[in-house]
Amino acid sequence: MTQLPTQTQKKLGLVIDLDTCVGCHACVISCKGWNTENYGAPLSDQDPYGANPSGTFLNRVHSFEVQPDQGAAQLIHFPKSCLHCEDAPCVTVCPTGASYKRVEDGIVLVNESDCIGCGLCAWACPYGAREMDQAEGVMKKCTLCVDRIYNENLPEVDREPACVRTCPSNARHFGDFADPDSAVSQLVLERGGMDLMPEQGTKPVNKYLPPRPKDQLTQNDEQIDILAPFLEPVATEAKGFLSWLDKTLEKL
Amino acid sequence: MHPAPSVIFFSTFSGLGFGLLGFLGFGMFVPTGWVAFVFFAFAYVLAVGGLISSTFHLGHPERALKAFSQWRSSWLSREAWCAVAALVLMAIYGAGLVFFAQQWTLIGMLGAIASLATVFTTSMIYGQLKTVPRWNTYYTSANFLSLSLAGGALLADQGNLTLILMVVAGAIQLATWLRGDTAFATSGTNMATATGLGSIGTVRAFEPPHTGTNYLLREFVYVIGRKHAQKLRIIALVLMAVLPVILLLLPFSHWLALLAVVSHVAGVLAARWLFFAQAEHVVGLYYGKR
Numbered sequence A: 001m002t003q004l005p006t007q008t009q010k011k012l013g014l015v016i017d018l019d020t021c022v023g024c025h026a027c028v029i030s031c032k033g034w035n036t037e038n039y040g041a042p043l044s045d046q047d048p049y050g051a052n053p054s055g056t057f058l059n060r061v062h063s064f065e066v067q068p069d070q071g072a073a074q075l076i077h078f079p080k081s082c083l084h085c086e087d088a089p090c091v092t093v094c095p096t097g098a099s100y101k102r103v104e105d106g107i108v109l110v111n112e113s114d115c116i117g118c119g120l121c122a123w124a125c126p127y128g129a130r131e132m133d134q135a136e137g138v139m140k141k142c143t144l145c146v147d148r149i150y151n152e153n154l155p156e157v158d159r160e161p162a163c164v165r166t167c168p169s170n171a172r173h174f175g176d177f178a179d180p181d182s183a184v185s186q187l188v189l190e191r192g193g194m195d196l197m198p199e200q201g202t203k204p205v206n207k208y209l210p211p212r213p214k215d216q217l218t219q220n221d222e223q224i225d226i227l228a229p230f231l232e233p234v235a236t237e238a239k240g241f242l243s244w245l246d247k248t249l250e251k252l
Numbered sequence B: 001m002h003p004a005p006s007v008i009f010f011s012t013f014s015g016l017g018f019g020l021l022g023f024l025g026f027g028m029f030v031p032t033g034w035v036a037f038v039f040f041a042f043a044y045v046l047a048v049g050g051l052i053s054s055t056f057h058l059g060h061p062e063r064a065l066k067a068f069s070q071w072r073s074s075w076l077s078r079e080a081w082c083a084v085a086a087l088v089l090m091a092i093y094g095a096g097l098v099f100f101a102q103q104w105t106l107i108g109m110l111g112a113i114a115s116l117a118t119v120f121t122t123s124m125i126y127g128q129l130k131t132v133p134r135w136n137t138y139y140t141s142a143n144f145l146s147l148s149l150a151g152g153a154l155l156a157d158q159g160n161l162t163l164i165l166m167v168v169a170g171a172i173q174l175a176t177w178l179r180g181d182t183a184f185a186t187s188g189t190n191m192a193t194a195t196g197l198g199s200i201g202t203v204r205a206f207e208p209p210h211t212g213t214n215y216l217l218r219e220f221v222y223v224i225g226r227k228h229a230q231k232l233r234i235i236a237l238v239l240m241a242v243l244p245v246i247l248l249l250l251p252f253s254h255w256l257a258l259l260a261v262v263s264h265v266a267g268v269l270a271a272r273w274l275f276f277a278q279a280e281h282v283v284g285l286y287y288g289k290r
Ligand code: SF4
Pocket: A081, A082, A083, A084, A085, A088, A089, A090, A091, A108, A124, A125, A126, A127, A128, A129, A130, A141, A202
């Protein structure tokens, strides 16, 4: 059913911390690893070892350079996957009912056996979160690892999305945004979590934490390292045995 | 946006076919017997041929029937319904004219409305997309509908009405282009809102997520041929409206009329190619492209 639910019981989603993400792409790989062999069709690659490889990914990490009016530019790594929007335009455009938003937890999914591969949902998504799999001809997107988070066969510590589980710098957090006391809601409150493209009216569930202000390098080039005087080289000229060794080795 | 030939052909020819069906249905043009058969057959070849070619770009055309299920929310689904309704009603109306020399006016009217509604729903598939600011306007619907009507009038030999509709369609095409050229800049979506980093400074794409290309870049960031856009626009407008009008003003001959049709179709095809090739999807911003 491609009409959106008026309300969902939970709003599961991710918080992505642009301050701590180091751009390692581990989340991209763990996402592809998990999702190519679990829910739905595999994530195919075309020409993977050839000159022009491409493939289906549900999570991709961009890197942006931001130049403030004054001071040094910042490099910000920017992971992007489906934001499980409350007003998901990708769902309402779908002619077949393959795309839907779950009432129980707000996850946006594609029922692949109903998908005709028309691509319209990917056109409607402003974030580029949907990719048509070239081998299967069906639409693929982030499932929020729906087959992990409720999976009783996994140890409890693993019942979170693969990207969150794998992130080495703790830049990704998973939780329920409908609960104001949840860790993710609190984090968003504390750090001023933001929406991407709010003007598109999609009301994304996933939030991004802006980078914290960076340290400023001092403007004058005077001594800034108070330990520097103690680190002056002590022996400038070698003496005795070392001097002999030095000269001997030089002659060889 | 990637200008998929199947979609360009679909929207051009089915627009023309449904335009012709519209004139037939409204009874502006009432052939009977063999002549009726030829006209209806021609309209159906255009409309159905267009519809079939649109299934070529589906990943799973065998499931196309499922596309009828979501008419409450999806313009694509509504298009499917309108198209079938138009084709069924007009088949009944056509059968009356061809085999019984009867004009069932009410069925014709309903068929004509469904035909034009099909063109409108097609235009709304594009017009609804906020992600493509150039399309996200009622100009898109006006553009599709006016071309369909002008083309239909040309095929249904509507005399002076054809001339008026041609001029109107040409003017709306021009207005659509001019409005479209500023649409992205005025949409309010830019790299600052896309990344949320605009409050820190000027955002520049530094490294893309992948070294090769991907589905998103192939489908949404199509820039080939954009530099020829202005020339192509002039060619499209001349072929689509200017030349047909001149040919129709000349003393009537079947060859000139045929030439006018060919010229019009070629012009609409060129304009439809531009419609896709010039459309910029906001996702390109994440790649620092448009
Ligand atoms: S991010 Fe895109 S695919 Fe995901 S729910 Fe929002 S619009 Fe749909």
